[in-house]
Structure formats: C-alpha cells, structure tokens
Amino acid sequence: MKMISIVIIAVTVFALTSCNNANTTKDEPVGAQTEKELIFERGDKIDSPNFTGNAWLNNLVTADDENQNAVGSVTFAPGARTSWHSHPAGQIILALAGVGYYQEKGKLVEIIRKGEVVKCPHNIPHWHGASPDSKFIQVAITGRENGPTAWFEPVTDDEYNSYINNKDKNK
Template sequence: MRKVLTALTMSVLAMTASSGAEAASPTSEADKERRQMITRSGTQDPFAGPAENFTGQVRVQPLFTPENTAAYGGAYVTFQPAARSAWHTHPGGQRLVVTEGTGLTQQWGGPIEQIRPGDVIWCPPGVKHWHGAAPHSTMTHLAMTGPLDGQTVTWMEKVSDEQYGAWTEPAPDIGGLDRRQQAVVTVAAFTAAGRLPELRQALNTGLDAGLSVNEIKEILVQMYAYAGFPRSLNAITTFMAVLDERKAAGILDEAGPQAAPLPSDRSSLELGTENQTRLLGAPAAADYIAFTPAIDQFLKAHLFGDIFGRDNLSWQSREVATIAALANLDGTDAQLRSHLAVGMNTGLTETNLRALVSVLHAHVGQAQAAKTHRLLDQVLESRSR
C-alpha cells in the first residue's frame, strides 16, 4: 500500500519547540533571517517508526524543519538489529549520514550495500530504495529530506525477509585466505553444483571483495574442465546478468587484465607438460596414460597448457577453485585428494586449506566440507611420511 506524507514525515517536518527551551525562537520570518536559533537537545520528543512503514524497532528523533533558505528537514533515525524501512521514494531526494553502527541500504534492482559511520548516502528523487540496520548491529543515521510540492516520501511495500536476507556479511580474512580467495571458493563451488541462485550472490560478493571481471571469467571458464560445459555456460550467463544489473545500478566493476598470449616458442602440449610437472612435483604417472593416451594429451595440452598457461589468474587461485568444485561433485575423491596436494605445491598451506574447508562448511554445505576435511587429513598424513 502506498502512503504519502505519513505521520513519520509529518512529525519530522512539524517540529515543536519546548516551553522550557533556553533560547527563545524568533517570532517572525524576518526575525528568523536575522537571529541564530538554538533548539536544545532533549526538547523534542522522539517517536517510534510506524509499523506500516518499518520492520522491527525504529526510533525517530526530530531535529529541524525546512526553512526558506534551507529547504530540508532533518531527524536522527535509529534502527535496532535487522530493523529496516519499507521500500520508498523521495520526490525531492534524500541525504543520509551514518553516525553510529553498521547499516544496509539497497536501490531497487541493485545489490545490498553495507554502510558505516561517516558514510554519506545520496538518494536521488524518485529512486526506490530502503535502508536499515545490519543483522547484528544497531545503526543511526541523520536523514535530511526536502519536500517537493508538499510531499517528502512515498511509501511502498515492506522489504521481505527474503530480500533482506540476500545480504551476507563480508567474511574477514581467515586462515590466510582473504575475502577474494574466499569468494573464489563459493563461485567455483556453486558453479560446479549448478546452484545458480547462490552463485548469483557469490558473484556479487566476489566483485564487492575486489575480484575483477576477468578473474571471475577465468574461474568460470576453467570450471568447464571439471564440471562440464553446461554448468560453465550457465554460470557465465548468470555472471552476464549480474554485471548488467550492477551496471544499471551505477556500479562499475574493474575489468582487470586480459590473459597474455601463450609462449610462442613451444606448443600447448610442451607448455602443458611443463606446467603439469611443476604442479605435481614430478612427471605424471597414472595407469590411464598408457591405456588412453588421448586423454593424457588433452589434459596436458588443453587443461595444463591452454588453461593453466593463462596468466590472469594465479595457480593458487586456480587450485582453490578446482578444490572447491571437486568438493561439490560426487565420485571425485581421487581427483580432490590429488588437487589438495597440488594446492600445497603451489604454496597453499595447511592453514589455508583448513580455512577453505571452513568456507565450504559456512557457505556451501556440511557434507562437502566433511569430505574435503577427511581427504585433506589423508594428504597431510601421506606428506609427513
């Protein structure tokens, strides 16, 4: 239901002066232009944000009303954890200054963004949005809103729990894995599993964490070698849609460098054989090589040559992606065990890999994490002999 100029707005705009105020208010418009006004703290009563326009507990502290030469009113608004406004627009726009706590805000069609003390948010006229507190923090902002043709706000539908819950708190560095590497885990895992709604959020999280567009493209391209073309292409299509949505919301993501050309002094097979040997720590020796030489040539020339030879994604990141993907595929224990060892050959430490397991457990699934944990223990035991 749409509501224009609600009790909330009217209360913010209709400030009443206390009879006990220490400084008298000017009595005429002419006086106001010549005299400084002081409205003492505590002389205006706060009120609760109306339930029809807010979810959760919200407290509004009126501050000032529009003046002829300053055509905007102001109020402090405090949201308890997980409290938020309904979707709404402002005919004359609105500026918010976060003063305390951690909050969230979202423009219709865009990602949810975190806001912190000192952040200033400008919402242009007519732009549908909401704002409120993060799940585990209160948040206070100074809201400054100007009327247009007597209106300051148009209220719309409530922000649903599903819409609010689409935001996940950025993960801190854990076990030596920074936010970028943690995002690689979830992007690769959800791509391999074909879990596109979760992938959409993981892609947004990865971009917000600083992964470039071309780095994510490389992850999704590499995934076809482990999860197949259908999963890879579905993920690429999802990524294209995410980028379009972010561009429409005014978010310009860093493209990042393209991969350099492969070396011209040796073939993909020669390069791949060299790369595979470095990753494994020794020349490949597997029963399938003699049984099916073609698959060995494809692995060396294409996977380890054409793909691992591309230099705009590090080998460590490629192995993080591969481990996460294999953790989400059934019947891949042997390959997952092998790539856990390869990951350590690229410089990933036991601490890094245990952190990767933690990310799987927190964001992907307990079964995937348990499998990876078990196989990692086997790899570590074999390397200690």
C-alpha cells in the first residue's frame, strides 16, 4: 500500500511538471521561470545548520499514523546543499527543475536533472543540493517508520567541488 502511494505521488508530480512546463524550451534557463510556473510554492526559508547556502522547504505531506511518508518540495539556490545525512527508511528524490548534485559516502558526485529520480538507500550517508550555477528543485519522499533523519557533518567545499575536479572520472 505504501509503495502504491509513493508511485501515485510520483506520477502526479511528473504529470504536473509536464503540463506546467509545456511553454518552456530546453534552452530557457531555470531562472527564467516565474513563481506562477512552479508546481509548488517555494515555501519557507530553511534556517538550519544542516544546510549550507539558501534553501526553502514546502512541506506537502506530514508523516502521521496513517501514512509514514513525509513529502516536501525543496528549492536550493545555486551552491546550496544539505549536510551529510541518512534516512533509516530511505528517501526518494524527484528532480523537478534545475541541475542538482547527489553523493553517497565513498562514491563520486552524481548530476541530477529535471525528470530524474534518485533512490537513497536506507542508512547510507549522502547529501544533495544545487550545482554551483543552477538552482535545483526537488520533491523528497522520506519514510519515517524506522525513525528520523540522522544528520552528520556539513559537506566541505572540497567534497562539493569534487564533481568539477573529477569530471573525467564522472563520464
């Protein structure tokens, strides 16, 4: 039942994305989108030591006894990112706009683009955020049944810039 709910949310988000962006072109920069073209409102600015740079959160679904999944739309300004963290029940990231970064501990940074989905394994430290020159908008679906998110140290500038420094390795 839980997987069906996640699939329904994912399909709805991508259907709305397709409809709302029908009048844009691939060459149009993400910054050209107006607030009216966004699927979800940007939400409230995140004031937390677990984030570097400017990011905003719109809580779409709060986990409760009926459904243990929290769903939120996060907008990262260019260069903004989370600290290292893990989720006891895993997480799914749906990329809605811009260019983002995702990295699991011990692996290379991956690029995330609009329409892509990332499955963050349970209890694996990772971070995600915007690339240096593009904002990144994501919907994060986080299971809460096995406990809250565990937060660790901030992502260093060297870790964040490792994609740029290792482009040939990432191809």
